[in-house]
Amino acid sequence: MEIIIVGAGKVGYKLAEAFEIEDNNVIMIDVSAKALERADNQLDVLTVRGNGAQLSLLKSLKTGEKDLLIAVTSSDEANILIASTAKKLGCKKVAARVRNPEYSKQIDFVKKEMQIDYVANPELETAKEISKYVIKGKALHMEDFANGRVVMTEFRAKNLPLAKNTRLKELDIPGPMLIAAIQRDGGIIIPHGDTIILESDLVYIIGEKQTVNNYCTDCGKPSVSKSAKKVMILGGGKAGYYLAKNLIKSGVNVKIVERSEERCRYLAEELPAALIIHGDGTDSDLLKEENIAETDALVSLTGYDEENLLLALLAKKHGVPKVIAKVSRPNYIPIIEQLGIDVAINPVLITASEILRYTQGGRVASLSLLLGGEAEVIELITQENSAIVGKPLKALNLPRGLIVGAIVRNGEVIIPNGDTVVGPEERLIIFILQSEVKILKKLFYKTRGGVFGELWNSYKGLRDPSSI
């Protein structure tokens, strides 16, 4: 695919990285040379300095012939303008990031009238994700695949009814489900029969929905306690606003601590049901006064990662049962679980997953990024001539970083083993490390291997004049 990404910030970079790995041609536009430098040094993309809303620039980059344009600059208005302009120029699909709550009500209008195919709202998505956790009180990641027949979820190993310190192959796992990955010491391990699960691990389970649900309920120790009734939100920015709104709708008692008086006034007007407190969230006396020990959950959503982490730690010390922190920089994620914070939520990854899922279409039915994008779970539909079809899995020489978690065949969920043979038109749910993503292409399209095969392919490429 030919893709243009306007805005080389955190989300722009993450998207470019994900697209680049999957062999798409990416052009990145940003006004800042500094922002582009990182992309230039780390990724195989073309970087262009300039204002993406400038018609002459978009024209000179042949935006009209591109498959996709994503506008993720810091300004909503610019994003809408860029996406809309690109669409008018003839770009096949356009997506824009729009975060302002005031615009969120007119998204449908924007989509229709400005012809923007997809509007991403990271703050809204973040708020949805957090409220799922706060209200439902189950695992944070409960991703649905194959129209909800298969789920993937993560649990702390100590909450699971597994015999501790035993080998994986000796574990008694009921029904169609499997342990796809283990997150330990900030890294991801793809387990095999001899792997021992430790108390401190975070375990990713893929399986048939009912089985997984029963398993979690049966164990008597649900991963997290009951639904929260009283929630304190630190930071009343966009994400805080969306979250409060969502929670209030479900009848939760919401307290928002916000530093700026002006913002407080706005929140008080827009969210009459919430209690708005004008003060500094880092002031521990204020938190005590507001009865932090009595709240069921604390969500820290200020603009600074460091502040969010510190506040979350402070809350944990006061004995708040559920503590959630927003962390925008993916590099922090591996250390967070070691700090004892229940959930670190990353708006960058959420937005990137959302946009990727939207744009992949066709071949990829579903996709979500995990652990700072280090791994992803992807749902693919096999074709008649895919290399993975027709051979037992163990004969395919799959890399260690890839695990086929589940196969949906005629509506039935199968957990594969080495002897399983994949057929055409089946849905596979694959857990894969980012470093191995390239192999997916080989597995799902038939290609010749070896030096001569590659020469043949490049010869075919040369005959196609559009490749030059």
Added chain:
Amino acid sequence: MNFGIVIKVLGTLLLFESIVLAVPMAIAFYYGENTNPFLFTIVLLILTGSTMVTIAGKSKKMQSREALSIVTFGWVLVSFFGSLPFVFSGVIPSMIDAFFETVSGLTTTGATVLTEIEGLPKGILFWRSLTHWLGGMGILVLTLAVLPALGVGAFRIFKAESPGPMSDKLVPRVKDTAKILYTAYLGMTLLQIFLLFIGEMSLYEALVHTFGTVGTGGFSVKDASIGAYSSSYTTWVITFFMIAAGVNFALYYELYKGKWKSLIKNSEFKLYISIIVIAGILVTINLFLLDHYEGFFEVLKQAFFQVASITTTTGYGTTDFDQWPAFSKAVIFVLMFVGGSAGSTGGGIKIVRLLILGVVIRREVLRLLHPQAYLPVTLNGKAISSNIVTAVTSFFFLYMLIIAAGTLLISLEGVGIVTAVSSVAATLGNIGPGFELVGPTQNYADFSYPSKMLFSLFMLFGRLELFTVFLFFIPGFWKSK
């Protein structure tokens, strides 16, 4: 360092070289010569290459460290195996001599240890010239263009191998950029072969001399180099293509896309053409006044051929410029430090670096007048980052440092100072001929083995733009992260 990916890519590179060697083998077969030297080398390459690819295991993501190792080791390995046909055939019996010759070929230097060229097997000479063509745009970039799946960080290889302070990509993907560059290169090659063939050259000679020209190499199959051809047509065709090969190939892509203006606006291109024209005119006047050749057009032809040959670092000759008057020789000597454009097949310091250095000097002078002035370094009307400016100034200093150190070391041979300086400048700048003992009619055969090894190193240094090779002498490069 992740040796797995390094070994895998290097193995692939050797397998690729084995395929390329089939071409000179076919030539040798056609002329009824002994094909065994090539056959043995191909077998060795296939064995080594496939062993390396097999033992390498699973590939992981490539970082700058690995890419730099691949480029440097790649050039050394390809040169080593490339020298085997010379040894096996007995044309150059000594391994060190043969290595020198191959490095000289691949780095498009054109310095030779052969005293008599005519009469040697045609297949071997074809291979010798083909190395120019392969090395011109970069062997690894060529491998990238035809074997796109080298690894995840393949673009880092491109950055490490492509000449110039900034590697400009034309399209998002490096492999596509490589394809575009090679298409332009191939087009230029075919055109020159045709133009030389309709002149006085045979197809074989046209092929060999085209490789030497578009790669800005300088190996010929004649003892008298291009001087062996009497027609002005041949000389002017080669002059034109030498100059064309010294232009940034990205500009040809712009031309292809119909952007004529970007060619005229490009300050590096303008300076490059100006240098050749002014130097050519100066030499013409000097030679004409002192009656060196018969007739104005003969003088013009000789002057421009030599000037273009040295500026683009090709090293072909139609006359012995060592016999020229002092001023003309001085012009040629100064041109040895100029080089071609960035992103061309030419070597040397590169025009764009001189351009940036010039702007830096201008800025320093202006700053004396206006201490508070904000003066960014600009190129083609755009400010360039201070990192690049620092890289360019340090490159220039390191270049001069190597010339100085090299001159000291080569002087140990007991050769004159002019020979020592010009031989180092000619190898480091990938030019080939220098003055006196390494002049256009001379060669590098009489130097000792240590000096030849040193020259080989200088040629690699020059082709891979100093820092890539220099890294290998820094202990920190070898330590794991």
